[in-house]
Amino acid sequence: MKRNTFSYKVKQYLMFGGVGTFLFCAVVIVPFIYGIYLTFTSWDGVSRDKPLVGFANYAAAFKDADFWMAMGRTVIYSVFAVVFINILAFAMAYLVTSGVKGQNFFRAGFFVPNLIGGIVLGYIWKFVFNRAFVAIGNAITGGTTTSLLATPRGAMFCLIFASVWQYAGYMMLIYVAGFMSVSDSLKEAAMIDGCTPAQAMRNVTIPLMRSSFVQCIFLSITRCFVIYDVNLSLTKGEPFGESVMAAMHVYNTAFTYKRYGQGQAEALILFIVCAIIGVTQEWIGKKGEVEA
Amino acid sequence: MTQNEKAAAAKKRNHAIMITILIILFILFIMPFILVIINVFKDKADIVSNPLALIGAHGFTLKNFPEAMRKMDFFNVFKNSLIITVSATFLTILISSMTSFVIVRNGKWKMCTAVFALMVASMVIPFQVLMVPLVSVYGGIFNILNSRITLIFMHVGFSVSMATFMFHGAIHSTIPLELEEAALIDGCTRWQTFWKIVFPLLKPTIATVTIIDAMAFWNDYLLPSLVLTRKEIYTIPIATQQFYGTYSTDIGLVMAALLLAMLPILILYLFLQKYIVAGVTSGAVKG
Numbered sequence: 155m156k157r158n159t160f161s162y163k164v165k166q167y168l169m170f171g172g173v174g175t176f177l178f179c180a181v182v183i184v185p186f187i188y189g190i191y192l193t194f195t196s197w198d199g200v201s202r203d204k205p206l207v208g209f210a211n212y213a214a215a216f217k218d219a220d221f222w223m224a225m226g227r228t229v230i231y232s233v234f235a236v237v238f239i240n241i242l243a244f245a246m247a248y249l250v251t252s253g254v255k256g257q258n259f260f261r262a263g264f265f266v267p268n269l270i271g272g273i274v275l276g277y278i279w280k281f282v283f284n285r286a287f288v289a290i291g292n293a294i295t296g297g298t299t300t301s302l303l304a305t306p307r308g309a310m311f312c313l314i315f316a317s318v319w320q321y322a323g324y325m326m327l328i329y330v331a332g333f334m335s336v337s338d339s340l341k342e343a344a345m346i347d348g349c350t351p352a353q354a355m356r357n358v359t360i361p362l363m364r365s366s367f368v369q370c371i372f373l374s375i376t377r378c379f380v381i382y383d384v385n386l387s388l389t390k391g392e393p394f395g396e397s398v399m400a401a402m403h404v405y406n407t408a409f410t411y412k413r414y415g416q417g418q419a420e421a422l423i424l425f426i427v428c429a430i431i432g433v434t435q436e437w438i439g440k441k442g443e444v445e446a
Numbered sequence: 447m448t449q450n451e452k453a454a455a456a457k458k459r460n461h462a463i464m465i466t467i468l469i470i471l472f473i474l475f476i477m478p479f480i481l482v483i484i485n486v487f488k489d490k491a492d493i494v495s496n497p498l499a500l501i502g503a504h505g506f507t508l509k510n511f512p513e514a515m516r517k518m519d520f521f522n523v524f525k526n527s528l529i530i531t532v533s534a535t536f537l538t539i540l541i542s543s544m545t546s547f548v549i550v551r552n553g554k555w556k557m558c559t560a561v562f563a564l565m566v567a568s569m570v571i572p573f574q575v576l577m578v579p580l581v582s583v584y585g586g587i588f589n590i591l592n593s594r595i596t597l598i599f600m601h602v603g604f605s606v607s608m609a610t611f612m613f614h615g616a617i618h619s620t621i622p623l624e625l626e627e628a629a630l631i632d633g634c635t636r637w638q639t640f641w642k643i644v645f646p647l648l649k650p651t652i653a654t655v656t657i658i659d660a661m662a663f664w665n666d667y668l669l670p671s672l673v674l675t676r677k678e679i680y681t682i683p684i685a686t687q688q689f690y691g692t693y694s695t696d697i698g699l700v701m702a703a704l705l706l707a708m709l710p711i712l713i714l715y716l717f718l719q720k721y722i723v724a725g726v727t728s729g730a731v732k733g
Contacts, residue, residue, distance in 0.1 A: 163552070163555055163557075166548060166552070166636065167548055167552075167555070167557060167558070169548075169636075169637065170544040170545060170547055170548035170636075170640070171544065171545040171548045171549065171558075171561065173541050173544075173545075174541040174542055174544065174545035174606050174610065175545065175561055177541065177599060177602050177603035177606055178561075178564075178565060178568075178603055178606045178607060180599075180603055181576070181580065181599075181600050181603030181604055182568050182571065182576065182603060182604065182607065183564065183568070184579075184583065185576045185579035185580045185583060186568075186571060186575065186576060186579070188579040188582070188583055189575060189576065189578060189579035192578060192579055192582060197582065202586075246471065249464050249467060249468050249471075250468070252464055254461060254464050254465050254468065255465070260468050260471075260472055261723060262715075262719045262723060263472050263475060263476065264471070264472070264475055265722075265723055265726070266475065266476065266479070266712075266715070267475065268661075268726075269661065269665075269708075269711045269712065269715055269722075270665065270707075270708050270711065270712075271664070271665030271666070271667060271683050272665070272667065273665075273667045273683045273686055273687050274683070274686055274704055274707045274708055277686065277690055277700070277704055278478045278479070278481075278482055278704055279478060281478075281481070281482070281485075281497075281697070281700070281701070281704075282477075282478050282481055285493070285494075285497040285697070286481050286497050286498060289496060289497050289498050290498070319474075319475065319478075323475070324726070324730070327723065327726060327727045327730060328727070328730050330727070331727055331730075369730075373730070376570070376572070379572075380572040380573070380574055382574075382667075382668055383667050383668065383683075386667075386687070387687065387690070401572075401574050404574050405574070405577075408577075408578045409581075414578050414582065417578055418575075418578045418579070421572075421574045421575045421577075421578065422575060424572070424574060424575075425571060425572055425574070425575045428570075428572060429570055432570065
């Protein structure tokens with residue numbers, strides 16, 4: 155049997171990789187390319203013909219003040235969420251690797267929010283913010299408190315809070331793996347050389363865990379930037395559309411207002427911004443990596 | 447006190463502080479679940495008047511469950527979620543392990559490197575970019591939305607790149623080529639070599655991919671909500687969302703629906719906790 159012919163290669167490839175490649179192309183590659191085409195049409199979602207309109211959708215997207223407001227909000231939300239997720243996750247990882255009793259139990263417990271989908275999580279927190287917190291507030295002040303979700307700033311706070319709660323446990327697992335990869339002998343060597351535990355942490359452990367930081371920050375940025383499920387269930391964009399994040403705005407433009415071309419153009423802008431931030435972050439992070 | 451005793455005392459004190467912080471954090475983490483659980487056994491008026499009380503003024507009640515189950519058609523949506531998650535996960539494993547096998551073992555073929563590069567690059571594309579064209583192509587041109595089978599294949603298509611990437615790493619670094627050569631010399635075809643030798647050795651990666659993908663499929667909302675618009679084929683997240691939209695004022699029923707929606711995966715976690723944490727960790731660190 156000839157192993158070097160073109161037909162042999164194609165047959166081998168199709169036998170193993172045919173179905174996978176077909177499905178991958180059918181739902182990722184083809185829609186991606188078709189989506190770029192759609193941005194140049196003014197398709198309404200129903201009619202068969204998709205009239206070409208040139209760059210009108212991009213112009214509309216750039217002029218869409220609501221979209222840029224939503225982008226700005228997403229950036230603010232992401233910055234706070236990413237910072238708090240990583241601080242909390244790192245602290246929890248430190249605590250559950252410090253050798254205290256029952257650390258596996260705590261690890262498993264902190265991970266629970268990740269098991270549950272964004273929709274259910276959002277509704278749970280909506281109940282907590284709207285009912286439980288209000289009840290606590292009433293008990294403390296003796297009067298009537300309004301829900302945090304009723305004000306734009308409050309809604310933003312709630313979204314950040316719920317996201318930190320949702321992702322911290324997951325990022326904690328990555329930091330735990332990072333802590334475990336730094337061998338104890340290095341820390342001991344630093345201590346013998348006169349480091350305090352805090353100095354050993356800052357100068358030995360954290361630099362060696364750089365790849366964990368890069369990865370956690372990358373994952374949390376890319377997830378926060380396209381937040382949708384929790385946004386939909388927790389605030390639904392309320393009050394007054396002041397908590398609509400970019401992904402939800404894209405969804406609304408395309409599917410609610412039936413401006414598919416413009417929605418797709420905005421989705422591409424969102425993707426490009428997200429990709430630029432993610433790649434820059436990876437690049438900066440990888441540049442200064444050290445090895446023991 | 448000697449130096450050693452002082453150090454030991456300090457260590458003990460640190461330990462106590464750490465455990466206290468951990469316990470407080472732990473309570474904060476599970477507090478929302480506890481609130482749902484205590485309120486699910488109260489009637490509507492009791493929840494509204496005092497959501498923090500352990501037992502409502504009208505006492506303990508179970509009546510929220512049957513009504514919520516009926517209104518959200520729980521057994522049906524549970525069945526749908528189960529069918530979709532199990533078949534999509536199963537297919538993802540088979541298809542992506544095969545794809546990665548041919549890619550790893552024929553690294554010099556141009557089509558293999560091209561497909562693999564495309565797959566890796568595609569992992570940064572957020573779903574929002576694909577949702578409009580997806581609806582346009584499969585709803586507008588082929589008209590095959592609104593079917594569980596379409597959703598299953600879409601789930602597989604979206605997860606195949608990540609899974610192939612993980613299997614690629616596993617085959618590349620853990621399965622010796624000599625093993626496959628020995629099988630070939632003994633008369634196995636490539637196909638038999640893969641299923642008899644390679645696939646069984648991939649068990650740890652299979653477990654990781656199963657856990658990550660099954661959780662993602664079970665909890666996914668956006669894709670199913672675009673594909674499934676007929677009530678009979680809703681999955682749990684869509685049914686929860688629809689239920690909340692209709693009965694949001696009947697807070698007792700909402701509590702029961704939320705608990706029902708979480709319960710299957712929480713019960714599973716209780717038994718498979720060790721494997722799930724390990725699987726997610728290795729998946730996250732490799733991905």
